[in-house]
Amino acid sequence: MSEPKQNPMLNVKINKLCINCCVGESGEKVNRAIKVLQELTGQVPSVGKAKITIRGFGIRRNEKISAFVTVRGQKAEELLHTALKVKEYEIKSSSFTPEGNFGFGIKEHIDLGIKYDPSIGIFGMDFYVVLDRPGTRVAKRKIKKAKVGKQHRVTKEEAMKWFTEKFDGVIINK
Template identity: 50%
Template sequence: MQAVEMEKKAGNENPMREVVLDKVVINIGVGESGERHKKAYSLLEELVEQKPAITYAKMTIKNFGIRKGEAIGIKVTLRGEKALKFLKDALTVKENRLSRKSIGEGYFAFGIAEHIDLPGVDYDPDVGIFGMDVCVSLKRRGYRVARRRRKKAKIATSHRVTKEDTIRWLESLGVIVE
């Protein structure tokens, strides 16, 4: 314990304890296939400059007019610099404020009601307006140990990202947590 305290005083922070951005997942739940779904697909592709994945209905729901296997949504996963850039833009829509309720242990999520609120996006009457969900996952270095194929190992509870770590990471971006 004394060695850790001495390292902190000397300014030698352990790089394995640093919280880093793992991924940002953007989801647009259209709820129907057809023309509106195609417009949402092209919008998301243009927005993040990456090919989105199509999500399909798992079951038939007659009241909503959805059939099993029908394309009802679009999602895309961003990593690295692209993810951080989009996250900063998306947080400006929320005026850099998030509720504590939307923050968990190593993740947080929020919604954007209209995509035209994003900086640099103009309204196009041909496309319309779409809302989107933004889910962000954080991790510490070394999480690959639990996900690799060979010699998997568990991540110690002391190495997991806590809710307080997530809040500190958000505050380092300039986000106010209420």
């Protein structure tokens, strides 16, 4: 006999990939970070503002200090693949959340294959991957909302298993 069929509703997939580039000051530096993210993703990034004033960092409330972009679908998978190639497909186990999401950082954007431009400089960025299963829309839709059952939510262990199977990744226990 053949293998038992697996339920397609239990397949884990990438919901979105959030890329954040926090420069910590407003002005030209944020504009250069926006250019880097736009070149990387092909989308127009949003600008993040400071929530509170921190005198030690020289940041004022509502000052533009970061740029971020959310990528979904096939493009998210391609970008994640190139970013993990920089990290050599190694992620710490502490990078995974109990909800099944994970994140990591890259110190230089030129490692992703973007050509270095002296007028822009070098930026580091954070990648955050949100995983889910088909059917999680019932918790987010406007009409007839319902809860997603505990059995159907992605756990930390399932996210780690998905990462090792999909990308042949290595999880470092630290």
